[in-house]
Amino acid sequence: MRSNTRLISTIASAVGLACAAQAALAQSGPIPAEQRYPVTPGQRATANQVAQAGVPLSELAPNAPDSYTVKSGDTLWAISGVFLRSQWRWPELWGMNLDDIKNPHRIYPGQTLYLIKANGRATLSTRPGGSGEPGTIKVSPRTRYESLADTAIPPISLQTIESFLTEPLIVDENAINRAPRIVATQENRVLLSRGDRAYARAISSEQPNAAPLAVVDGRSIGYRVFRNATPLRDPITNEILGYEAQYVGKANVVSNERRREGVDAKGDKVEEIVPAGIDIVAAKEEMRVGDRLLPEPPREFLNFVPRAPQGPQSGHVVSVYGNAVNYAAQNMVVTINRGKQNGLEPGHVLALLRESNLVKDTTDSSRPNIRLPGERNGLMMVFRTFDRVSYAIVLEIDDGVQVGDRFLNP
Numbered sequence: 001m002r003s004n005t006r007l008i009s010t011i012a013s014a015v016g017l018a019c020a021a022q023a024a025l026a027q028s029g030p031i032p033a034e035q036r037y038p039v040t041p042g043q044r045a046t047a048n049q050v051a052q053a054g055v056p057l058s059e060l061a062p063n064a065p066d067s068y069t070v071k072s073g074d075t076l077w078a079i080s081g082v083f084l085r086s087q088w089r090w091p092e093l094w095g096m097n098l099d100d101i102k103n104p105h106r107i108y109p110g111q112t113l114y115l116i117k118a119n120g121r122a123t124l125s126t127r128p129g130g131s132g133e134p135g136t137i138k139v140s141p142r143t144r145y146e147s148l149a150d151t152a153i154p155p156i157s158l159q160t161i162e163s164f165l166t167e168p169l170i171v172d173e174n175a176i177n178r179a180p181r182i183v184a185t186q187e188n189r190v191l192l193s194r195g196d197r198a199y200a201r202a203i204s205s206e207q208p209n210a211a212p213l214a215v216v217d218g219r220s221i222g223y224r225v226f227r228n229a230t231p232l233r234d235p236i237t238n239e240i241l242g243y244e245a246q247y248v249g250k251a252n253v254v255s256n257e258r259r260r261e262g263v264d265a266k267g268d269k270v271e272e273i274v275p276a277g278i279d280i281v282a283a284k285e286e287m288r289v290g291d292r293l294l295p296e297p298p299r300e301f302l303n304f305v306p307r308a309p310q311g312p313q314s315g316h317v318v319s320v321y322g323n324a325v326n327y328a329a330q331n332m333v334v335t336i337n338r339g340k341q342n343g344l345e346p347g348h349v350l351a352l353l354r355e356s357n358l359v360k361d362t363t364d365s366s367r368p369n370i371r372l373p374g375e376r377n378g379l380m381m382v383f384r385t386f387d388r389v390s391y392a393i394v395l396e397i398d399d400g401v402q403v404g405d406r407f408l409n410p
């Protein structure tokens with residue numbers, strides 16, 4: 001039992017794990033835990049620095065309990081909110097188990113977390129009173145077993161963002177226009193779905209020097225299929241920040257794009273264009289001629305560590321993701337007009353502001369219009385960044401989020 005309990009960390013360390021949705025990106029073979037759930041040097045340095053200090057009691061939530069037992073369906077963000085006013089201050093609670101757990105990753109249903117208060121500070125521990133033997137999980141005999149990795153509590157609601165790790169793609173207009181496209185189908189089919197064969201080309205009159213689609217070393221090359229690159233405009237300046245391509249499915253190249261010698265109706269020799277053969281291997285929506293192909297991106301192992309940005313951040317919501325959706329509620333996704341160029345990283349937490357009102361000052365004889373300051377409306381966490389835009393999930397909200405709403409540091 002001791003060896004099992006040493007896998008259990010405090011809540012704070014667990015929030016630093018990489019998102020469990022990364023498993024959806026895995027194509028084959030097991031991935032070492034240290035790669036899937038890295039503890040960054042910065043996280044460990046913070047933990048070491050505050051291991052004996054913890055957080056001020058003033059940072060605790062008003063009704064923070066003395067202990068909390070983790071339940072199936074919990075998220076680490078929500079559990080952090082049980083103990084803290086500011087959930088992203090999780091590293092300051094980590095430290096009680098540094099000697100026992102060299103690489104803390106996750107907590108599990110059945111784990112009890114204990115709040116330890118001493119000398120005006122607070123820490124979390126898996127041990128009652130912060131000392132003695134590590135806490136244990138009560139188990140009952142059963143005839144099968146399952147990996148603890150499969151039952152770990154995720155940092156945030158993962159179902160909402162899992163598809164965003166691979167599906168939506170921000171590109172510039174030239175990139176999508178230069179991308180290979182589907183040019184024909186078998187039997188003149190209008191729509192394509194999984195299992196269908198189609199044909200695609202990279203070379204065109206506009207792109208005569210493009211690299212042809214090809215099978216490499218006998219291996220099919222995977223592409224994602226996109227449509228309708230929609231411009232994302234800054235709600236303040238109206239500047240186009242990028243184009244959001246609509247993901248519709250996946251395809252594998254199974255034969256090479258090439259030219260060959262042929263004979264026309266008159267018997268004369270001509271050069272024929274032979275498009276590459278592609279197999280549709282996944283379909284979110286039915287595909288058609290004209291849809292574009294972009295290479296499968298390298299598999300990323302993102303480390304979603306909820307935390308405040310190091311520098312000042314401010315900007316606006318560009319769009320609410322979803323068809324005909326005007327307002328974003330909790331666990332919905334928005335696009336914002338700041339990205340890698342502005343220093344945003346996955347895990348950065350930002351405060352949403354309620355739209356300010358324009359009213360007349362009736363106490364002034366000239367009746368001027370005055371703009372009321374925006375009030376805090378909730379929190380969101382960035383989970384995917386591009387150069388000039390980012391996707392963020394709404395974690396907490398009072399009123400709905402809409403295009404043009406402002407955000408600031410939390």
